[in-house]
Amino acid sequence: MESLRHRIADARLSLVYPDGTKASNVPVRIDQVNHRFLFGCGAFDTVALMKNPPPDRAAFLQERMQKWLGLFNYGTLPFYWSRYEPVEGQTAYEETMAAARWLKERGVRVKGHPLCWHTACAPWLLDFDNEEILRRQLDRIHRDVSAYTGVIDMWDVINEVVIMPVFDRYDNAITRICKEKGRVPLVRAVFDAARACNPQAFLLINDFNTSPEYEHLIESLLSAGVPISAIGIQSHQHQGYWGLEKLQDVLRRYSRFGLPIHFTENTLISGTLMPPHIVDLNDWQVDSWPSTPDGEDRQAREICEMYSTLFAHPLV
DSSP states (O other): OGGGGGGOOOOOOOOBOTTSOBOOSOOOOOOOOOOSSOOEEEOHHHHHHTTOOOHHHHHHHHHHHHHHHTTOSEEEEEOOHHHHOSBTTBOOHHHHHHHHHHHHHTTOEEEEEOSBOSTTOOGGGGGSOHHHHHHHHHHHHHHHHHHHTTTOOEEEEEEOTTTGGGOOSSOOHHHHHHHHHOHHHHHHHHHHHHHHHOTTOEEEEEESOOSHHHHHHHHHHHHTTOOOOEEEEEEEETTSOOOHHHHHHHHHHHHTTOSOEEEEEEEEOSBSOOOTTOSSGGGOOOSOOOBOHHHHHHHHHHHHHHHHHHHTSTTO
16 A cells, blocks of 8 residues: 555544443444545536426436536536637526536536637637737636636646647637747746636646657746646547556656646547547547447456556656
8 A cells, every 4th residue: 555655644533422422342334435536527417407408308417417426526617618608708607607516516626628729719719810819818718717716716727739839620719829929928828817817726738749749848838937736638548548658658757847647638448449540539530439348348447557557646
């Protein structure tokens, strides 16, 4: 258990009966019902549940979220700008706030994802020049971080910055301003805006790129004084499990910053793996992708090894 010493604490309990007398020489059962380690999952279905769906759909979502609550203590809610505010000024605030409160009341720590991202960006931003786009991006952060303070105090502030200024799949407002301003100035601006609105917030940078390029970006951001609370690592393993060697390499390289490491998005496939020649995972679109018994056995082994490794690391 020495490798898990950072997960363990000692406590001394004194048990008394309702009349105040101490209990002694009696059997006692203690159940752990929660833990400090953030073990989470997307909680997007909670937002759907708050929108008063038809009875059959509501029953399905309620059952799903009860099972969810039996396993997880940490949930992510969607703040993709194109989805959260598809028309300027018309937001999903009511159902998202209701979902966040519903989760918090049940002991779940909630994170918003993301405040700034080139993908799923609001299309109406393209009507403006770069200066106005940046102003509206910062206004969006001020509005949402302030509105949810005390309910959501953890945010993926900016997502996938490494590719952001060179992203060329389609035009979008955030790539435009990142290309003009540069990665570090844009990240500093959005982090400063989030921190100004909620000084106690826990703020993450998040990326799927685990190459040295992400390390170099983090080095530059920390040198520039960007208030990063944790490093987010995506591990979408559609084409096969990373394995212990890669997992431990990523942990080693990102541990050198001394910041908490969050494995924010983890995908392990329970069916046929995505072909290895696919470069952009979004290019693999199939009519169905069924789970298989062999795939589920493989997935179970891999996810146990992965999470055991992460749990044993003191910065995760």
